[in-house]
Each structure stands twice: as structure tokens, then as C-alpha cells.
Amino acid sequence: MYIFIVNPEAGKGRSRRIFSRIKKHTLYQEIESSYYYTKYVGHAEEIAQRITKREDIVVTSIIVIGGDGTMHEVMNGIKNRNIPVSFIPGGSGNDFARGSAIKGNALEILQQIINAQNGHPYWLGNFKIDNRKKRFFINSLGFGFDAQVARMASKSKLKGFFDRFHIGTVNYIIALLKVLLTFKPIDLELEVNGKKRTITKCWMVTIANHPYYGGGMKIIPGAKIQPAVFPVLVLHSISKWKVLALFLSVFNGKHINFKEIELMNATHLKIISNEQLYYQVDGQTGTCQTSEISKQSDEIRIFGKAVRKAGA
Ligand SMILES: Nc1ncnc2c1ncn2[C@@H]1O[C@H](COP(=O)(O)OP(=O)(O)OP(=O)(O)O)[C@@H](O)[C@H]1O
Numbered sequence: 471m472y473i474f475i476v477n478p479e480a481g482k483g484r485s486r487r488i489f490s491r492i493k494k495h496t497l498y499q500e501i502e503s504s505y506y507y508t509k510y511v512g513h514a515e516e517i518a519q520r521i522t523k524r525e526d527i528v529v530t531s532i533i534v535i536g537g538d539g540t541m542h543e544v545m546n547g548i549k550n551r552n553i554p555v556s557f558i559p560g561g562s563g564n565d566f567a568r569g570s571a572i573k574g575n576a577l578e579i580l581q582q583i584i585n586a587q588n589g590h591p592y593w594l595g596n597f598k599i600d601n602r603k604k605r606f607f608i609n610s611l612g613f614g615f616d617a618q619v620a621r622m623a624s625k626s627k628l629k630g631f632f633d634r635f636h637i638g639t640v641n642y643i644i645a646l647l648k649v650l651l652t653f654k655p656i657d658l659e660l661e662v663n664g665k666k667r668t669i670t671k672c673w674m675v676t677i678a679n680h681p682y683y684g685g686g687m688k689i690i691p692g693a694k695i696q697p698a699v700f701p702v703l704v705l706h707s708i709s710k711w712k713v714l715a716l717f718l719s720v721f722n723g724k725h726i727n728f729k730e731i732e733l734m735n736a737t738h739l740k741i742i743s744n745e746q747l748y749y750q751v752d753g754q755t756g757t758c759q760t761s762e763i764s765k766q767s768d769e770i771r772i773f774g775k776a777v778r779k780a781g782a
Pocket residue numbers: 477478479480481482508509510511512513536537538539540541543560561562563564565753
């Protein structure tokens with residue numbers, strides 16, 4: 471049985487429209503399925519948790535229709551990692567779909583999900599904020615400047631307007647300029663695989679499971695879907711003008727050539743700050759003083775990746 475979890479609000483109603491179209495199609499009518507609409511923040515996580523505990527049904531796949539925030543909740547709710555998860559992007563950013571090569575319109579993706587034999591493996595990131603419970607991230611986790619920009623962009627009154635016209639990037643750039651005016655770099659302690667380092671006047675630290683971030687920017691272009699190891703990007707002390715140039719080049723991934731960017735691989739990372747530090751995880755923001763990051767070694771199967779035709 472397929473279980474659909476639909477966030478009707480994601481993408482300003484796009485996910486609801488996608489699911490309405492799917493429900494009318496024979497592809498949907500011919501499969502055994504049931505569906506749930508999420509009603510509030512955290513509901514997708516609760517639904518996923520309940521489903522994976524049920525022993526009276528065999529779940530072929532949980533199919534998420536929503537944005538990255540809904541997928542983040544579902545991955546955190548799943549207790550039985552043997553249940554494959556599928557994603558039909560209906561949000562405004564949809565970086566998980568980009569990173570997992572899920573392409574095509576909703577019905578094409580549904581067809582790929584139904585055809586999937588084993589799907590493809592994916593490894594989630596683990597993170598702990600201050601002394602809270604360990605959670606998973608699906609795309610990326612960022613501290614400092616980018617998190618502050620993400621927070622400003624999500625609070626913008628014009629976000630809905632830009633998202634409706636698929637120009638969310640404009641909203642992001644406006645937020646970036648606003649944060650740039652007041653941002654103060656932070657002194658941080660990083661512990662990478664057990665080795666401590668002090669980073670003075672740090673602008674940001676970002677960890678990614680795949681390259682995409684902020685609705686299509688390639689924050690760590692070389693990030694691979696892989697177990698146990700994750701890339702870490704550190705933006706060291708830099709002038710404000712140069713940050714502007716650097717962020718404009720994030721769209722084509724050329725920012726990694728700036729000398730202020732350091733890239734490393736880690737299996738464990740600890741971040742300690744004396745001041746409150748902004749963070750973003752899969753697009754949701756908050757503040758913290760410490761964080762611990764690692765990567766899952768156990769895979770989760772994802773259904774719906776576009777399969778390349780021979781010779782294509
Ligand atoms: N019925 C609901 N009403 C309001 N918010 C909801 C509802 N159901 C889920 N949510 C919340 O909506 C938030 C945003 O969802 P999601 O991230 O999937 O969409 P998006 O922001 O449009 O897409 P993206 O993250 O890809 O940009 C999530 O934090 C989720 O908890």
C-alpha cells in the first residue's frame with residue numbers, strides 16, 4: 471500500500487493542486503493507497519511516526535507531496551528505515567528533488583515511483599542543537615550568515631509574491647543585501663573529527679548532503695550522496711563587498727574558488743559559540759550555541775529518481 475502525505479499549504483497551495491490532479495488519474499486509481507493532509511507544523515512527522523509503527527499494513531512507500539520542510543518532518547518521523555520514501559516536489563524550494571535527481575511532472579514521478587524496484591539509497595545527516603534530541607536533516611545545515619539570510623527571506627512579506635512567480639531567488643537576494651548591512655562575523659570553535667580549531671571572524675559554516683540549497687544554489691558543488699562522511703564549507707574573514715560577489719557566484723558554484731572558502735570532509739563536527747548563533751536546517755531557522763553533526767551509515771531507499779534511458 472502507498473501512503474500519501476500531502477502538505478496542502480506547501481508552495482502556496484501547489485502541493486494541494488498536484489494531489490488533486492493525481493487523484494483524478496488512472497495511475498492513482500489503480501494502486502492501493504490512502505492519504506493524509508497535514509494540518510499544522512509537525513503533523514507530517516506525527517503521521518509518519520504512526521504509519522511506520524502500524525503492523526496491520528504493508529507500506530510499499532510513503533509518498534510525500536510538499537516541500538523540503540514536509541520531507542524533513544517525514545524523515546524525522548519514520549521509525550522503520552526499511553520503508554522507502556518518495557517525493558513529489560510541490561514546495562517553493564524543492565532542493566531535495568534537485569539533489570536526488572527527481573525530475574519530471576508529478577504524474578511522471580508517480581509513474582517512476584510505481585515502477586521503482588529498489589529505488590536509490592540516500593543517507594541523512596544527524597544533528598543536535600544545544601542539548602536537545604538528535605534529529606535528521608535531508609539537505610543542509612548552515613550556521614551564521616546564510617542562516618540569517620534564510621531567516622530574513624522567510625520572514626519577508628513579499629515571499630509569497632516572489633514564490634508565486636517562481637522568482638524566490640529575488641527574495642533571497644533582497645534578504646542577503648539587508649543582512650549584509652548589519653552582519654557581524656563570529657568567533658567559533660570547530661571540532662572536526664576530534665581536532666579543535668578556533669575560527670576568528672567566521673562568516674558561515676555549512677554542511678550538505680548534496681549540492682543544492684536555497685532553491686537551486688550550489689552551495690557545495692562537489693557534495694555527494696554518501697554514507698558516514700559529509701563536506702563542510704567554512705567562509706573565513708572576508709570584506710562585505712567580496713561576500714556580495716561570492717554569493718552571486720554561488721548560483722554557478724564558482725564561489726569555492728574564493729581564497730576565503732575552506733572545504734573539508736568530516737565524520738563528526740562540533741560547533742561551539744559564545745554568542746547565540748543563527749542556524750538553518752532544511753530551510754527552517756533558529757538560534758543555538760552548540761551543535762554536533764554526523765552522518766547516517768544506514769541507508770534509506772528513495773523511490774522516484776529519474777532513470778536515464780540507454781543512450782540518453
Ligand atoms: N496545514 C498546514 N498549515 C500550515 N503549515 C503547515 C501545514 N502543514 C504543514 N505545514 C508546515 O509548512 C511548512 C512549510 O512546508 P514545506 O517546506 O514543505 O513547503 P515550502 O516552504 O513551500 O517548500 P520548500 O521548503 O521546498 O521551500 C512546514 O514547516 C510544515 O510543518
